[in-house]
Amino acid sequence: GAVVSQHPSRVICKSGTSVKIECRSLDFQATTMFWYRQFPKQSLMLMATSNEGSKATYEQGVEKDKFLINHASLTLSTLTVTSAHPEDSSFYICSPAAIPYNEQFFGPGTRLTVL
Amino acid sequence: GESVGLHLPTLSVQEGDNSIINCAYSNSASDYFIWYKQESGKGPQFIIDIRSNMDKRQGQRVTVLLNKTVKHLSLQIAATQPGDSAVYFCAENPSFSGGYQKVTFGTGTKLQVIP
Numbered sequence: 001g002a003v004v005s006q007h008p009s010r011v012i013c014k015s016g017t018s019v020k021i022e023c024r025s026l027d028f029q030a031t032t033m034f035w036y037r038q039f040p041k042q043s044l045m046l047m048a049t050s051n052e053g054s055k056a057t058y059e060q061g062v063e064k065d066k067f068l069i070n071h072a073s074l075t076l077s078t079l080t081v082t083s084a085h086p087e088d089s090s091f092y093i094c095s096p097a098a099i100p101y102n103e104q105f106f107g108p109g110t111r112l113t114v115l
Numbered sequence: 116g117e118s119v120g121l122h123l124p125t126l127s128v129q130e131g132d133n134s135i136i137n138c139a140y141s142n143s144a145s146d147y148f149i150w151y152k153q154e155s156g157k158g159p160q161f162i163i164d165i166r167s168n169m170d171k172r173q174g175q176r177v178t179v180l181l182n183k184t185v186k187h188l189s190l191q192i193a194a195t196q197p198g199d200s201a202v203y204f205c206a207e208n209p210s211f212s213g214g215y216q217k218v219t220f221g222t223g224t225k226l227q228v229i230p
Contacts, residue, residue, distance in 0.1 A: 004158075034217065034218075042223075043204060043220045043221060043222050043223050044159065044204070044220045045220075046217065046218075046219070049217065091156075093158050093159070095158075104149075104161070104218060105161075106151075106158035106159045106160070107158050109156070109157060109158045
């Protein structure tokens with residue numbers, strides 16, 4: 001299967017700071033990237049969808065100015081949580097859509113803790 | 116809105132027994148369903164999928180059953196092993212032919228295997 005990496009795997013930050021999460025598809029090209037958020041003991045909730053070179057499409061209730069998504073290349077997408085607050089503490093998971101695969105792959109996730 | 120849900124939040128099974136995890140979905144237009152396994156602190160891992168034109172699909176030790184009449188999906192794991200302990204999510208995609216899969220996840224069932 002395809003290999004997806006996320007960095008960092010864990011991050012702890014102070015309230016008010018910004019945190020950048022990187023997602024890389026290591027052995028395939030991802031023209032579309034999905035970003036999910038998962039709170040403890042809950043399911044994955046889609047935050048946004050981005051296509052390489054285009055602006056991301058955000059799901060209802062997700063603030064686009066708070067969660068900045070950059071998908072500048074076919075192998076890298078970043079999610080920046082700006083002015084993070086404790087309620088942003090969550091598990092963030094990227095999911096690149098690959099060509100020619102039909103299967104959807106997921107990154108290992110990034111645990112964000114905002115103090 | 117449409118949703119995908121599960122009947123049981125936690126399932127405890129004796130090692131070696133068969134496990135059955137159930138899922139109810141509400142979007143009758145969905146034509147593609149996936150089961151994912153998520154171990155603690157990791158991203159979801161694809162297990163098996165099924166299209167709406169099928170009732171059953173088998174993999175290695177796993178079988179997915181689809182009952183479109185009652186909008187019910189189940190995952191059967193044969194000879195459950197300790198390594199099967201995880202949270203299992205069913206997910207739906209409104210259109211398999213849509214290319215990139217915007218997946219909607221159910222609430223999840225935690226499977227605990229008792230040695």
